Amino acid sequence: MAKDIQQFCETYEQYQLNTLEKYKLARLSAGETNMYRKISFKSLPFQLIWLSIAFAAWNTKDYLKREHSVVKPYQASGISIPFWDFTGSVMITNSYIRLTPDLQSKSGAIWNNVPCMVSNWELQVHFKISGKGKDLYGDGMAIWYAKQPLTPGSVFGSMDYFHGLGIFLDTYANQNGPHNHGHPYISAMVNNGSLHYDHDRDGTHTELAGCEAKFRNADHDTHLSIRYEKDILTVSTDIEGKNAWQECFQVKGVRLPTGYYFGASATTGELSDNHDMISIRLYELEVPIEKEEDRSKIDPAAAFFAPPRDHVEDPPPPMSGTKLFLIIVCALLGLCVCVVCGVMVFQRSQESSRKRLY
């Protein structure tokens, strides 16, 4: 009985979350970009009113695509997640899908195994990046809409020279020299298989656009929205605990084919972090069709890339602790030798002056 009640509560909580997501999306579709307020579930009359509004939005615009989404509870049977495959260091718990733990040299990814045939969509990602590192942590996470799923590689745990779209949540500044943005940093890259993601420059030479976003080690939930509508890519964040989307960037003229796969990957190197995925929801957007187009054959392309930034040579790396220690030891030894020599010379000069006196 208690289990039934608990199950009912969990289902109801999930239902509330779903309807809240729908409410957010409905407001977003209505052109509101800065937007929904979280509604208290504690007040029953208010809740009933709100639920009736949410029902209206939900019934008329039920766009959530289950086959491209992953929400709690994750495991329907055994250790598999319906519609999703995973690789590398992925660990699934009741609360999150951990792509990498806060340990060095880990890499993990989850990939949707159903190709996306929807032309206009919004992907809402609930994620958490956290770790014990205060100043040094890395490397970050990527959200993918790509042709080749489950292919490990050097770009945040997934393959370089990819086909499709990559949204990078870069937590570690590889480029130590003065450059045009701080970290953590969110950026987008569209690739037709010909471009290399240059980690040494944090991908700044191939990015469409980007923004700084302090999403790491947040006390509250952190969300990312990737909206692709009429060849316009809009990336927004909800990372300040305000339950409101804030636009990170918008790029026009982005061409993406249908039939690619959604995925998320993360990697750690010498530095590490927990990279957790809590949910991924894909919504189909209802967009009036202006012209019929077979989008399955088009190549990924972008009309606009961020202007190339100056190549700034990195400053020499800061001296390591061991090197500094050896230099101090050598300096002390040198000083000792000088003092001993000085004392010997002084004693000899004293002795010779004494001999001269006698």
Ligand SMILES: [Ca+2]
């Ligand atoms: Ca980086």
